Amino acid sequence: MKAQENVGGASQPILQIPRIALLGNPNCGKTALFNRLTGARQKVANYAGVTIERKEGGFTSPAGLAFRVLDLPGAYSLSATTPDEAITRDVVAGLRPGEAPLDAIVCVVDATNLRLNLRLVLEIKRLGLPMLLALNMADVARKRGIVIDRARLAQELGMRVVETVAVASNGEQALLQELDRMAPFHPIKAQPLSAIDAVPVEATQQEVRRILAAVSNDSGDTGNLTEKIDRVVLHPLLGPVILALLMFLVFQAVFSWANAPMDLIKAGVEGLGSVVASAMPDGMLRSLLIQGILGGVGAVLVFLPQILILFFFILVLEDCGYLPRAAFLLDRMMGGVGLSGRAFIPLLSSFACAIPGIMAARTIQNPRDRLVTIMIAPLMTCSARLPVYALIIAAFIPEQQVAGFFNLQGLVLFILYFAGIFAAMAVAYVMKRSMGSNSLQALMLELPTYHWPHLRNLAIGLWERAKIFLSRVGTIILTLMVLLWFLSSFPGAPEGATQPAIYYSLAGMLGRALAVIFAPIGFGWEICIALVPGMAAREVAVGALGTVYALSQTGVELERSLQPIIAHSWSLATALSLLAWYVFAPQCMSTLSVVKRETNSWRYPMLMAAYMFALAYAASFITYRTALYFTGA
Secondary structure (H helix, E strand, O other): OEEEEEEOOEEEEEEOOOEEEEEEOOOOOHHHHHHHHHOOOEEEEEOOOOOOEEEEEEEEOOOOOEEEEEEOOOOOOOOOOOHHHHHHHHHHOOOOOOOOOOOEEEEEEEOOOHHHHHHHHHHHHOOOOOEEEEEEOHHHHHHOOOEEOHHHHHHHHOOEEEEEOOOOOOOOHHHHHHHHHHOOOOOOOOOOOHHHHOOOHHHHHHHHHHHHHHHEEOOOOOOOHHHHHHHHHOOOOHHHHHHHHHHHHHHHHHHHOOHHHHHHHHHHHHHHHHHHHHHOOOOHHHHHHHHHHHHHHHHHHOOHHHHHHHHHHHHHHHHOOOHHHHHHHHHHHHHOOOOOHHHHHHHHHOOOOHHHHHHHHHHOOOHHHHHHHHHHHHHOOOOOOHHHHHHHHHHHOOOOEEOOOEEHHHHHHHHHHHHHHHHHHHHHHHHHHHOOOOOOOOOOOOOOOOOOOOHHHHHHHHHHHHHHHHHHHHHHHHHHHHHHHHHHHOOOOOOOOOOOHHHHOHHHHHHHHHHHHHHHHOOOHHHHHHHOHHHOOOOHHHHHHHHHHHHHOOOOHHHOOHHHHHHHHOOHHHHHHHHHHHHHOOOOHHHHHHHHHHHOOOHHHHHHHHHHHHHHHHHHHHHHHHHHHHHOO
16 A cells, blocks of 8 residues: 655655454454464554444564454454444455555365354455455364365465464464565455345355365364363263352462462552651651551552462353363253343453453343343352452351361352352343343254463463553552542641541541431441442452551551451451452443443443442441341340
């Protein structure tokens, strides 16, 4: 592509950077190939007007040519049935306003599953755009004895065909060399989408079968370990038991494995606090640093190991190919409440954060199923709740073994996660019935081949999660802790005051006003103060409690950690009530704003906030009163 630039009065040609797109079915290795090409040179944003993720990056070929590459959302067909597929269709066809036309398309296909992948390839070919086919996972196909005549496939499709191994070092080199051979690129306007619609789907499938018969020989396919594992993992009786056991062991590990690194972080924060306390004279700055920043931020930072352990297991299960099996296993149970098993992936994503879970619901075809999934996603226990759970469980639940094997604290955490899942299913059942929709859609999922998790992918995933958590600690949480410290320090205590200074502060006044509402569920004014900044981000509640109780204590501020303070200050009934509250509590403001963007209406975020507050208050009231009855407090 060329443009003209006037230099010194003369018009000079400028070579524009070619723009290519990676396109393929889900689970074909397209994103792994994108990461292999671009490395850290990626820009992630959203497509204009929607919240669908847009990944673009750059790379340089062996010949020194610069390219821009776009990772399009996975699609099975250009006859779009989901918002993700609609974006892919519009970008390829040049129908997105403000989107520059593509110079070429790289179709990424799974070499072990050409039958499913070739339909999309044939549809794109009808648009008349420059194309290149990347036979990904070619090494896996060879190991299984699947023979593909690459030269004949190129002849049948009328396009260049290369082999790639996206997860292997230099596995993209053949693709880069072929792109060099295709240069220079000349932009071609895509044919109308009617060119695709004009060919019946059955005719396309017949063409796929004809091409496969000509280019592929799978008679030597000895099968693979995946089929043998699936006979056990997808067994109607053993499968759900294995899934439950895996989830249970994950939550056990969250407590059992995290003790040592948490103790190190806690000791580091307390040591830093002691150094600051001994080095600075008593005053407002000393109070801000120790009670406001270290007391609040340090109380949250200590839970980083537990969050990383939880995500380690989720990433392992995702990378090895187990998560789609879990969706398949849960399809029948979710069908009982009117949802498809396809909702499992968005709901599982919500264990990290409700925001990506809500956005992942775009892959659900049925609009009502999509809406119900969005509305129940925040009931999944997101990672921001984990610091609150971990703090209260460690303070009130003894660290002991149950049945000589299970950690009691991990067992309680498992119950809390299960309570969120059970509540989500119950709410889904009510919503689907209230919408007057009882119809169920058959679940169609592509089950990827099992493989060992790739350490590079795990490391990148954990590093990204750590960066997100630490950035929240260093921005949102730090800012709110400083603000909370100010509100908790001014105005000072009056003459002859009998309560800590925070009791008479602006924050104390707000906490005492809210305590009128929350007293029936056992929340004192200190807890009520922490609930307010917790609406910005759940984990802020722990930092807020750290600041509030640091300012409420007399003597050296950080000589006692938050855990023994609340164990001494709260009753067991209050602790259990707060745990129940956070199972159902209204989501953070950023989640509500994403719901508004996804539904294009304020009706649903307002409905979400209202029903979750009602559930949280009712659950906490029942829990508190029941605990009072049995403890006699």
